[in-house]
Amino acid sequence: MDFLTLFVVVPVLTIIAIVFTKNMKQTRLVAAVGMGIQLLLAVALVFMYLAERKAGNTSEMLFSHSYVWFESLNIKYNIGVDGISVAMILLTGIVVFTGVFASWTVEYLSREFFISLIFLSTGVFGFFISLDLFTMFLFYEVAVIPMYLLIGIWGTGPKEYSAMKLTLMLMGASALLLVGILGIYFNSNAGGGELTFSILEISKVHIPMAAQRMFFPMTFIGFGVLGALFPFHTWSPDGHASAPTAVSMLHAGVLMKLGGYGAFRVAIFLLPDAAKEMSWFFLILTGTSVVYGAFGAIFQKDLKYINAYSSVSHCGLVLFAILMMNRAALNGAVLQMLSHGLMTALFFALIGMIYGRTHTRMINKLGGLMKVMPILAVSYVIAGLANLGLPGLSGFVAEMTIFFGSFQYTDVFHRVLTISVAASIVITAVYILRVVGKILYGPIVNKEFLKLDDAHWYERLSTGLLIVGIAGIGIAPLWLSDMINESLSPIMHQLLNVIVK
Template structure:
């Protein structure tokens, strides 16, 4: 089944090419073709999940083919438990993004669908690539179509948001490329083997300032994508101006590539530098949690409010990653999945509200629960999940993160808990203003149709599964988390000492 990893990447790329060449003037066929391709992708990912064993040591599937052997570049793909679950999330959210756009995108569907599928190929490539040049290729590939999705189908200030998104992310990417090349040449000088193979580079001896500078090159690129304070300002603009599908892909997937990069590359490749940097990274996580929550409290635009809440929730992910213990790492990984499902559902509902009301301003809403009870019930479910209600997705991840952080620093755990309290305040305030109170208009409202109910039901099942029975997901995360910890047990002790 190893060859299916290549199919996961090349099927959406081929579909994007086919649609872009043949899909003009036939939007209904384009929509169904894109939905079919993305559904096949989901079926393949589910099949890989079905036959995989969570107890397998190392990687579940590997593809290794020479690409540019003279430079040590390979087509090297690998899937472990973490990348498997993130690929599953990717293949779930892309068909949802297509269904959300079914009637809201009214022009040039062939280009829109092709860009969406190309973005999917790039994201899956990021989660699977284990050759650093191949990883960089996919890292850049996913940025270009997203730039056009925002710039062509976004709202009033879409070009500004698209430029800002691209400049921030490309700047970080270039720093990572420099760090990749530095790692390549240092490993070559030490061993005589010049390669970008992830498994070989794990054995590179990096000491002192060299390791720290190379690690920072990777860290900045990933921190921009998460995004971490103070390099976060592109995200609220990108979310606010992007079409609904773009916001779903951004929040559900692109932000996760940054956190994935920390887990896959920063910690394993630069363990000593990462341990030394851990107090600063956790401090940035705390600032992000509280800063995002405080700014969410003062937003009138409901989409911008959820964008700032993403900054806060992704701060928890970084918080957990740098604890270097089982609870923190498990919590961070699970929260990546939970945030992807919950926030994607929130953006989908906001898109549905905007189609009906013509606005995203909370001051122009109110009393919508009575005429739209199904939409109101779904929004309540995902609002409760986002604020960490027990039994729903986010609670398990946040609880494990705080349990892991508490082992390192009780004061940091308390600061992180304050972020959860703040999220309950701004999310309940949002729901009260949008759904409760007096109706702001006497117009006739239309509740969720069957297509919209299908979208939200799929995400609701995911949120409930993660919240009520997370064990199957945690089983697949056990080996990746243990691998990070066991390879650096002696160094990990220094993390706890750094906070004392």
Template sequence: MAMNLHLLVLVPVLTALAILFFKELKTVRAIALAGTALQLLLGFVLLAAFCAERAAGNTAPMLFYSSYEWFTPLGIAYTTGIDGIALSMILLSALVVLSGVLVSWKMEKLSREFFFLLLLLSAGAYGFFISLDLFTLFFFLELAVIPKFLLIGVWGSGRKEYSAMKLALMLMAGSAFVFLGLLGMYFNSQDANGLHTFDLTALSAQPLPLSAQLLFFPLTFIGFGIFGALFPFHTWVPDGHSSAPTAASMFLAGISMKLGGYGCLRVATYLMPEAAQVYAPYIVLLATIAILYGAFATMMQSDLKYINAYSSVSHCGFVLLGIGMLNETAITGAVMQMISHGLMTALFFAAIGMIYDRTHTRQLAQLGGLLKVMPFISSIFVIAGLCSLGLPGFSGFVAEMTVFMGSWQHSGNFYRLATIASCASIVVTAVYILRAAGKAIMGPVADAEHLQLGDATWNEKTAAVLLLSGIVVIGIAPFWLNDLLQPGVRGLMANIGRTLIP
């Protein structure tokens, strides 16, 4: 069964363009919903086709491969293809974007522009995950930056202009580093005709010289790391997330930070494995610091969005930790953690957004007893929290457990220590999650006016159920996800593992 991957980019772009022709919120949101629902459907069709291909014995590393020449003199082509890792990222994006549209159902202010930018962002993310050419990959990566500036600056809250500018500049700096790294790889490469190439497959087939790797790996990794909240370049995360409107927060934490993790894995580590091995201790060190620092910083927060933003720094640290360990289990765990965190944090932000829409506050001190007032929203808030602290039965447990198992396989004392320290952070996570849930959800109602408020509406419930089902399915049947990811991770390991000293 042939699948056209270009639809994944075309559908959001066409939806976005269609939105431009209408002004009414009702029409606009209906189009956005139709487009994103179609995209999710497409994602599932793709999943079915993908599984059918694999079941039929197709062992090619990338399925649905296609390549079109674009800027031929520069060796740039529009090359697309997916493996299980990319596919699961696409499904994650489709779920998050659809729920993002659903929770923005009452976006009265400039609704046309809002949904347009949201869909443009999602097109960037899909394009990024299907690209097998580093130039197009970079194109889509940058495409997913600037709409965020407008989304936060125009529709955000709090210090929105400051946050928008900080986020845009830091992410642009990240992409500047990435671009340097890509150029370095490009000029050290040769394709079949002796020309330089941006093609990921061609680049992976021939190892770059070690001297080039040592120079360009850190650039690429730090560049993508800025997207993925690598310590100490995580500072855009709290400000950006907390100022953004709900749907943009969901997108930022759910998808955008995954672009970074995915890039660190697929581009930096996969293409420059020797350098990855040299720099692995530093990656692990920074990831551990991010995990611990993020967790402790979260304890000090009193704003719900800041709590989730700092906890995202901590959770994304697990992704980088898994990548830094450079073995199959840990990398599988890292990918699982990306998906799990994407779903969980999107759900968390959705719940926080719903609470904020009703109570107009995100301060823990002003919230309390919400379970009596809005049982549905409170329940998803608690569930997202429990998933975040790694309760078995939810995806967070599966992902973090896999990362720890993989990390422990790495036998160096330093790596063991890092693993233990990261494990310990779970306790801190439990403290801040339970404290936040206890204060806001349980206990007496803090404000008598809150008693007048209503529970979630149908659209909010749908959004929550969509994300929740993803979390629960992965939590209960992790082997499905594992089977999907395994060939992809093995493919990466073929390159990464090649250089590992036994």
């Protein structure tokens, strides 16, 4: 078996092991071990990737393997990674691992909970290693459906409504995506070859313009819904607010990145001409996401809703950057996905921990937590600062790179958009600082809070790991940036070709 397939096999084996566990303690232990192995694999993959590149391997995708699956339709189980997918896999590894610890105390049907959670992560890992549109789509849907049970069974608030809304909107998006993928497939023989689902082979074909015009919007919106594209973002606040902690973490941290990654890897990479032509329209939509999300966050009183709207804003920024289609902006988009993945996961983990103690998420009912639970409070401040883009933390690097990239366009349209988007990023500071001031500092509003304890070891582990990641990207972005930059060459090549034509 090849190395990459392990990323799908390990979760599946973990699920099988969990089926045979007897009680909650065994279950969470098995889950932690399984996802720990997964995280180690992800770290090992990074080093193997760097070593391979250092040794002078310049092929587009490394560790790639291709097995014929449905021969007559030319569907292959085709896997491989470049710098971007390696980074996303590492992100997923970290978030899933910390997610297991964030749900350390789930008692109700704990076996089923961890099985669904890990099943979801199987889909995510599979998505990031796929180089074949069919398997990619398959893993995408695998990642979406466990969400329904996770939110519906273990969620809070109007969970049934939120779960249904989220599932149906994402499945509706995948409906668009399916048509887009089939459209690409049936035009992949434009160069005279045979029909194929393979991303790399399709990228060498020039798909006829009429087909691109039809299928680019479908593919981009299909992935965009997952990346909280305005006006299809409405599943996100409700879904995130109702989901249990680990699921919010995984969903905002990783699953929403599937949208950005897919839009980049499929929509822009395979249909570059239409992307150039239509980018203005989608730039307006994504710009609206950024601004709308930021303003939406200001008016919320529930910590999870604040964060969910902030995620809409930041994930919108990812799509915005992808549509800018130059090297710096794309680089920034990937950095933003990583950075937002880590800090949002941290945010949701902390909110879950605070909620678990105080049983409220309303900011007006919280206050003075710094005195009661200093470790959690400090972590919250760190997450907040990363979110508003403080230099030295990951958010700054990512946003800086994106705006650097988008400012390279000198026409009025791009300038206006860039400036308004950059301005709304400043709003982030408003709601973050307001929340931090309100819930962490000030007097203790509820005497009951004095009895609460600070973070347990498993909570420290998960927050610590995420903070290390955030600071890591912030302090030493270069090696990551290099890894990404290198992998951007094929897509830049695609986009440059368009301009020549």
